[in-house]
Amino acid sequence: MQDLPLIDFDHVTFRYEEADGAPPAVSDITFRVGKGEFLAVLGSNGSGKSTLAKLANGILVPQKGSVRVLGAGTDAPQTQLEAKKTVGVVFQNPDNQIVASIVEEDVAFGPENLSLPPREIRKRVDEALAAVGMTDYAKHETHKLSGGQKQKVAIAGMIAMRPECLILDEPTAMLDPRGRNDVMQTLSHLHEAFGISIVLITHFMEEALSANRVLLMHNGALRAQVAPKELFSDPALVTECGLTLPDAVAFTLALKKRGIPFSKDVFSEAELIDALTDLLQSGVRR
Amino acid sequence: MGTLEIKNVSYRYGRGTPFETLALSDVSFSLETGEMICVIGHTGSGKSTLMQLMNALLKPDRGSVVLNGRDINKNKASAYEARFHVGLCFQYPEYQLFGETCSEDIAFGPRNMGLEQSEIQRRIQEAAALAGLEQNLLQSSPFALSGGQKRRCAIAGVLAMRPEFLILDEPTAGLDPAGREMLMETVRSYRLKTGAAVILVTHSMELAATSDRILVLGGGKLLLDGPPEAVFSEIDVLTKHGLNIPFASRVCRALQKRGFDLPTVCTPETAADAIESLLRGEGKL
Numbered sequence: 355m356q357d358l359p360l361i362d363f364d365h366v367t368f369r370y371e372e373a374d375g376a377p378p379a380v381s382d383i384t385f386r387v388g389k390g391e392f393l394a395v396l397g398s399n400g401s402g403k404s405t406l407a408k409l410a411n412g413i414l415v416p417q418k419g420s421v422r423v424l425g426a427g428t429d430a431p432q433t434q435l436e437a438k439k440t441v442g443v444v445f446q447n448p449d450n451q452i453v454a455s456i457v458e459e460d461v462a463f464g465p466e467n468l469s470l471p472p473r474e475i476r477k478r479v480d481e482a483l484a485a486v487g488m489t490d491y492a493k494h495e496t497h498k499l500s501g502g503q504k505q506k507v508a509i510a511g512m513i514a515m516r517p518e519c520l521i522l523d524e525p526t527a528m529l530d531p532r533g534r535n536d537v538m539q540t541l542s543h544l545h546e547a548f549g550i551s552i553v554l555i556t557h558f559m560e561e562a563l564s565a566n567r568v569l570l571m572h573n574g575a576l577r578a579q580v581a582p583k584e585l586f587s588d589p590a591l592v593t594e595c596g597l598t599l600p601d602a603v604a605f606t607l608a609l610k611k612r613g614i615p616f617s618k619d620v621f622s623e624a625e626l627i628d629a630l631t632d633l634l635q636s637g638v639r640r
Numbered sequence: 641m642g643t644l645e646i647k648n649v650s651y652r653y654g655r656g657t658p659f660e661t662l663a664l665s666d667v668s669f670s671l672e673t674g675e676m677i678c679v680i681g682h683t684g685s686g687k688s689t690l691m692q693l694m695n696a697l698l699k700p701d702r703g704s705v706v707l708n709g710r711d712i713n714k715n716k717a718s719a720y721e722a723r724f725h726v727g728l729c730f731q732y733p734e735y736q737l738f739g740e741t742c743s744e745d746i747a748f749g750p751r752n753m754g755l756e757q758s759e760i761q762r763r764i765q766e767a768a769a770l771a772g773l774e775q776n777l778l779q780s781s782p783f784a785l786s787g788g789q790k791r792r793c794a795i796a797g798v799l800a801m802r803p804e805f806l807i808l809d810e811p812t813a814g815l816d817p818a819g820r821e822m823l824m825e826t827v828r829s830y831r832l833k834t835g836a837a838v839i840l841v842t843h844s845m846e847l848a849a850t851s852d853r854i855l856v857l858g859g860g861k862l863l864l865d866g867p868p869e870a871v872f873s874e875i876d877v878l879t880k881h882g883l884n885i886p887f888a889s890r891v892c893r894a895l896q897k898r899g900f901d902l903p904t905v906c907t908p909e910t911a912a913d914a915i916e917s918l919l920r921g922e923g924k925l
Contacts, residue, residue, distance in 0.1 A: 398817075
């Protein structure tokens with residue numbers, strides 16, 4: 355059991371409309387998510403990212419190939435239920451995921467359905483709300499929250515289920531800079547403190563830098579499966595897939611074009627600031 | 641030349657209930673046609689409430705909203721009329737599509753304006769072209785489109801009314817980089833073509849840096865109102881309210897703190913210029 359990958363995609367092809375001649379949403383996808391991994395999924399709109407998320411816990415079942423969660427295929431009702439307990443998905447639009455009228459009741463919905471004792475439910479709800487910075491809103495009405503606040507509640511609802519793997523489909527798309535930072539820190543915390551595997555689908559290239567590995571989707575195919583730094587060292591591939599480089603990488607490239615030499619690779623803002631400090635301090639004429 | 645004035649506007653949700661919340665408190669500013677404005681603020685700062693007050697979807701508890709000298713909340717007719725002049729496109733507008741065809745959906749606004757059939761047809765064509773919605777999709781169901789196409793269709797529905805003030809609430813949320821650029825191109829060309837004011841609500845400080853003027857909301861108050869250079873020099877106010885300064889400014893500021901003589905700049909180009917000239921000036925290149 356120890357060695358089974360959490361999620362195992364084996365030559366997976368899926369199309370929404372089987373009858374018509376439309377191309378499949380995803381085609382011939384093979385990858386694994388190991389325990390404790392942090393994966394980012396990048397790709398332009400319509401590249402198949404969200405379809406992958408729905409295939410990963412049995413919401414969708416592939417027409418070709420197989421998806422296994424802890425070794426069990428997602429094509430049988432019994433194993434589908436287990437897959438959904440193991441792999442939690444947080445979607446793009448929180449409005450479609452809020453089920454209760456009060457924040458803490460919404461977060462409690464999942465644990466209640468696991469038939470946990472009330473004290474445990476209370477504990478999980480409090481922890482989950484604290485993790486996303488929404489403790490003060492526990493008694494608030496969900497429909498009055500802003501979009502970003504609702505998204506944090508939806509994430510808290512998943513966290514309270516303590517799944518082994520969390521898949522998040524653009525969870526920060528609607529958040530302000532602090533909210534985005536909070537969510538990213540929350541994900542890192544869940545990953546580091548609880549060993550939860552994270553699969554983060556995002557349009558923010560900076561967020562992919564936190565990942566161990568990036569899956570690059572393009573037109574329904576898995577175009578590359580590499581470390582984020584390797585991907586962002588290949589601007590041609592990034593552009594070809596309709597994406598952009600992280601700000602720090604793009605800025606460094608622009609400076610290099612102006613003849614400013616960098617001795618080290620730069621990916622993050624902190625690395626850029628350090629590299630520029632070195633440049634500005636070095637070679638001072640005496 | 642049109643003006644939209646927000647005068648001492650306050651608004652509360654859930655009046656008279658235990659959950660009464662002050663969404664906006666004594667907010668005042670004035671917009672003119674032709675301006676390109678970004679509104680930034682933390683989640684829950686009152687941005688979306690403010691946008692709905694600007695075209696009479698919500699009525700202020702105190703203060704007034706005045707369009708070209710007329711209070712838009714004077715009566716039902718003035719509120720109805722205001723919605724054609726102040727076009728509002730919500731977050732995730734693709735969830736509001738309802739027409740049997742894209743063409744029908746886009747026609748909804750112009751039809752309610754009482755325009756003639758030939759003018760409605762002209763508006764549909766014009767709006768679809770501006771929004772980048774392909775001609776051959778106009779007779780398709782909007783529900784058969786991709787996410788990006790749906791959003792373009794929804795935005796075309798607002799453009800078709802040719803509002804003097806076009807408000808878009810987080811129009812690029814969930815779009816990939818190419819989609820974001822395409823949408824901004826739509827907004828820019830609409831503004832150039834019609835001379836309308838464009839008001840964008842955004843969480844992207846980088847996008848805000850490209851506008852003429854930034855309004856900063858925090859805790860229901862208007863905290864700052866000015867050009868990007870002025871607004872982004874108020875880093876303490878911004879970070880206190882969950883915001884930030886754009887990437888290039890953050891880099892320059894960090895280097896300033898380390899003792900290098902760099903300006904507080906707002907775009908990657910000006911930052912690169914400053915860094916390059918600093919290096920050249922000191923003979924390090």
